[in-house]
Amino acid sequence: MTEKFNILITIKFCLTFLLLSSITSQVANAKELIIGFTYDIPPYIADNATSGLEIDIVRDALKYKGHTFKPQQFSYGELDYVVKQKGLDGAAAVQKTDDGTFYSENFIAFRNYAFTKKNAGITINSVADLKGKTIVAWQDAYKDLGPEFEALFSPSVELPYKNKYKEIPDQAKQVAMFWNSEAEVIVIDETIMLWFTKHLANKSGSIQDLVYHNIFGDKTQFRVSFKDQQVRDDFNEGLKYIRENGTYQQIFDKYLKD
Template identity: 30%
Template sequence: MAFSKEIPPYIFEHNNSGIEIDIITAALAHKGHTLKPVYFPLGRIPYAFSNKLVDAVMGDIGVNLKSQGGFYAKAAVIYDNVFITLKSSAISLKKPTDFDLLSVVSFQGAEKRYPKWLKKVKEQDRFYGVSDQLTQVKLLYFGRYDVVLSDRYIFRFFAKKLKLMHGLDVQEVVEHKLTIDKPMDYRPVFRDKNIRDDFNFGLNKVKESGEFERIYSKYISL
């Protein structure tokens, strides 16, 4: 199954762990399946599926994979994406025109998922999509970009890491919740319908047993 490269606390590539990997592993295990993660830059995940390099992907990254033989499952996790600015910049984000003249850095494909906010930014070359989450945080704190669109837990993880790496007095930030993330945007895609069904069954069991919450709690405190 194709996953993005390192996205703590959801994906730790070095030891095949994290919130998303642990939940998908547990869900598949209910019907005897073993997860074997393969890592790609986020934007290459649909390519990996379309070219049959993998049997499944963590999500379609804005590319409809039904035409490529994909069967969509229930979402294992939903990223809590927010627009983040430095408090010192005093930027107010409430409507699309508030992004005029601002530069935005986010994950690859974000402009497809949030066209209301990012379409114009992308068209005017003020958007930078990069899968390296630490780079996103650096670009904000070092003043290269005005806004980061990121999952709040991912951003906090890397802000702490940046502080430890560079001894920075990390500035306060403001989270602007302008998006409502939909489960359908984060559905894993399987090539085999039966395995998709097995995954959905297992995911329900993981949630019913309380294991879902235990996995989240294990990583959110990091």
């Protein structure tokens, strides 16, 4: 009996030691990171990058392996370069390119539409139908909306209709321009459009005045780029974990449910 008891005590001690070693190793490898985000675009990023869908998802995914981060904000067009050129540990909501950084799995998706006003009576059934209309989109939208859109609206295009197309870094200003009739069409993520339409002061329209033109197909997926491969792997593990345990959906419910 005493021998069995001693064996059980030994096994329990070994398991406890292994568990503590694992926790100690995880804490020792945890890092405080500097992650780049865009300027505020509620509900994705808000309050100087201290809250929002993207902030909470990145925070909870990194926390799984003990990492923390401090945010730095940039224009959307700058995010592609902050890891390689500015030495940040990561950049959130970017498209995957062959730039030598380490990209996460898709962590958030945007549903982009062309919106017009009902009283304008504009018909848009395809990307080609945008030609000749005054359009406002976000900075570098031409990179994110597929090859047909890029062929029509990239900076290299020098045709008369292109003069009516603008890209604006500030998406609050983008929405305001649309409601102030400075553009016939706004190309934007649905959630951002509805949030700013609901919250912007002095707007001259409402959600009920909008026409959705679904010409871009699937959602546009975004990733996080990391300087360090292990941190990228840790993030992916954490992202999988929060999706499986319901935290990911809870974050969306927190910001999007009225």
